[in-house]
Amino acid sequence: AQSVTQLGSHVSVSEGALVLLRCNYSSSVPPYLFWYVQYPNQGLQLLLKYTSAATLVKGINGFEAEFKKSETSFHLTKPSAHMSDAAEYFCAVMITGANNLFFGTGTRLTVIP
């Protein structure tokens, strides 16, 4: 079975500081991993995805994530937080042969001016 754990339901950072949102997965087969962002009153938008190519994945808005098989992690980072990054972030996994995404419970990011 597959699952996703996001450590920290709420994360606060100062504007300009490093953003680090944690995601660990559990899967018996090599997974595909995704980060989605949900801005207030909007639908989910794909930030980036890992589909077994390069382990360091760059996404939109300056975000990136690194797939680390040994740590079963796919943490999301951004060097410098911007006020517009305030949103809820979801990590998700899909396994080969499945058709749906399994989501974590989300992390709400607050950026302090």
Added chain:
Amino acid sequence: GAGVSQSPSNKVTEKGKDVELRCDPISGHTALYWYRQRLGQGLEFLIYFQGNSAPDKSGLPSDRFSAERTGESVSTLTIQRTQQEDSAVYLCASSPMAGVPTDTQYFGPGTRLTVL
């Protein structure tokens, strides 16, 4: 082009009533998904459609939930005899084809259902 649209954006209903939620996928997308997002929880998969194949209903929580899709167009999610625990945001997504990880799932804005 147009994204995934859902209607209504908000629905308030009384316990025991039936509700229908609508999803218009992106034109040309053969795969369509319904997810549920309850307060403080991640998204739960409900059902997916792939073209004219039989839908995967494995995520539907009870027989009060059903969904239909005609071809590769609009889908409706119906909840019969609504209960308070059905209160959630119902999200629809579409992708060019199901089960292809390189195909992004595009999400609609959701329908917020409140059961009083």
